[in-house]
Amino acid sequence: MMRVASLARRELLTLFVSPVAWTITFVFLLVMGMTFHLSLLSVGGDLQQLVPAIYSGYVFWFMMLIFPPLISMRTLAEERRTGSLEMLVTTGIADATVITAKWISTWIFFMFLWLCMLPLWLLLDGVGQVDFGVLLSAHLGIALVGAGFCAAGILASALTSHPLASAGLAMAINLVLFLVEWLRFLYEPGDLQLRWIEHFSAVHHIGAEMTRGIVDLRVPIWWVSFTILMLFIATKVLERRRW
Secondary structure (H helix, E strand, O other): OHHHHHHHHHHHHHHHOOHHHHHHHHHHHHHHHHHHHHHHHHOOOOHHHHHHHHOOOHHHHHHHHHHHHHHHOOOOHHHHHHOHHHHHHOOOOOHHHHHHHHHHHHHHHHHHHHHOOHHHHHHHHOOOOOOHHHHHHHHHHHHHHHHHHHHHHHHHHHHOOOHHHHHHHHHHHHHHHHHHHHHHHHOOOOOHHHHHHHHHOHHHHHHHHHHHOOOOOHHHHHHHHHHHHHHHHHHHHHHHHHO
16 A cells, blocks of 8 residues: 555655646636636526536537546556556566556546636636535546546557547547437436446436536445446556566
């Protein structure tokens, strides 16, 4: 556990001194700040509708699909390309430890981006009444889905030695979990297939449930399972490439 924490701390320091990371932060805050403002205007100042308006739109999902791959694309691919990964794994550190540490650092940085929006909500609460229970539920959904998307990014980074190829592959994996929501239009309400779509759909979990304060235990179970699966496969890929 100490090795995981030490490696995760090293990865976080590497992220926070990287110009790419600060460019990502700037773009994220710029886009989400504009989305916050436009969403507030679109709901006519109704704070009860603001959380679903911000965290259910296409801009929000664009950020969710794009940023985890961009953050994680260099974690393994860049180290393999420069040869530093071989030096790391030959020190006796387990492959699972390396994968876990890189995922933790990626996920923490991803959540840091969303926490940067907290001052906007606190400022808005000063002139109105923000439902922080619903806001917390929405961010729990972001944390769960983001954990899975970041894990998919780690897997993609383990599969290729080129960061951009890694980002593209991770986006493709995440896009599948996004597009599954549109399969619901093929079925009628009450169909068993529709229940399965809702079980796997990232859009349904956040947009239809958690942005409205609904927390279904099946949602964290699914996303934790998906995250563990992605990290397990990434570990096996790293073990195979190591030998």
